[in-house]
Amino acid sequence: MTTALPRTDVAPVASAKRRRRAPGWLAVLPLLVFTAVAFGLPALAILDGAFTTKDATTGATSYTGANMTASLHGAYLTALLGSVKLSAISAVLGALFGLPLAQAVASSRSRALREAVLTASGVLANFGGVPLAFAFVATLGNAGVLTLHLGLKDSGWDLYSFWGLVLVYLYFLIPLMVLTITPALDGLRVQWREAALNNGATGTQYWRHVALPVLAPSLLGGFVLLFGSAFAAYATAAAMVGSAVPLVTLQIADALSGNVLVGQENVALALSLDMVLVAGLVMAVYLPLQRRSARWLDA
């Protein structure tokens, strides 16, 4: 819906300014029309469906908040909270483990190591979905190589659980953190450290009072990005745990595949809207943070 509005607002202004030369907005127009159709229509459908209920007997539709209310109760609420909890924990751990790894790379003088780790991070951050789930099932699943050789089963290990999912998610979240935070670490100038040390600060004090405050926006931005990434993930969880762990993405997929009561399709749309709201919140936090950290890095 928002995609369609700017086109009508801005186009006349631009055309008035650029009447004589090849009008620039003409080149942008196909993109705007395309997104208005391919993105705008589904977005409208979510919004419309989330607030529509169909009367089972008469078939008449009406606008209500019933779906949204339903999506925030019972099993749906459990799934939503489960997703938030899983994403938050994985994102915190991903940020905590990603930072030292990125620092080890950024402070290294070896160009080869740096290139290797960054390239590997690029690949692994993309290595999500079904293949990742299967790789972990082969490693730590019930018949996994490590499970059998180390006898993990007797010690109560279960990959198809909440913490199993966290372990798997970290496999693409840590590389994502490394990619996000390395430019910020590169922006920490040696002079700042030298200045701090010359003034009598210890290494810890330097990190506490100089480096971390400068890094804070990037760190928080990285955390938020990781959260959004984990929150939206569906394929890994679907291939690994089925529905053993309640997650909002799995609930939506269930409802869409007709695995639940008839008439619940619109609850799936309401859940989708919940997800969009959370993801929107994530972006609203992330973008200003990114701009803030860019100020330090470009200076």
Place this chain on the structure above:
Amino acid sequence: MARRLTPWRWAVLGLAALYFLVPLAASVIFTVDDPGGISFDAYTKILSTGGFVSSLLLSLELAVATIVVVLLLMVPAVVALRLGAPRLRPVVEVVCSLPLVVPPIAFVAGIVTVLKWGPDHLSRTPLFQTFVAIQNPNFPVVLVLAYVVMALPFVYRALDAGLRAIDVRTLVEAARSCGASWPKALLRAVLPNLRGALLNASFLTLALVLGEFTVAQLLGYQPFAVWIYNVGSDQAQMSVAVSVLSLLVTWALLLALAGVGGGRNRTAPSRG
């Protein structure tokens, strides 16, 4: 200073290597492990398994179509932002960030609903034929539409970074004053300078489409990722073998890209 940190750094790198390499190594062991010793059956059987070739071909076709469409839409737009319509920059930026706000699963829920409008409301109009055509199982155009939308943020970022490195206006003016027409100036002067960014954008889109599972599965199509998932239920070894191979292919592609284009923008597309 760096010298004093060395043991600490090796510990961190070692732990990371352990965490990231063990699942890969274990996966390879898993695929060749056989009661009678070592067997490469899981790999040799892949080609002859039903659906492998057709699903891989479908994924590649979808990837090519998505790359062509997204570049045709984005390249003129981002070049125009530099040349003639800088005021539209915020609009394009917002449009290209919106897909990040709608997770793939929510996006596909919206698409399913829109596709239902076809039989429900439009069955007597010519639009209905369009709805049928874009859902053709041999080549589902609706997936291309969805993937183009999902690729927009990454393609925009890659192209914008590429354009920032060159002075488009000067290039075009130089070409124009040497007598080149507008299309020729763009094709012969601007695009060659954008080669790295174009490759980058294409790779990110390729990786996105090859790995995409959510939208395709819920719309009922079977490209590569969905095929791996379906095979996994009864042929565990082979599905892991294909997963390992797909990682190796992605790695090779990215290394090739890093060699050709400098590989600057590595941010991952969402994995659905």
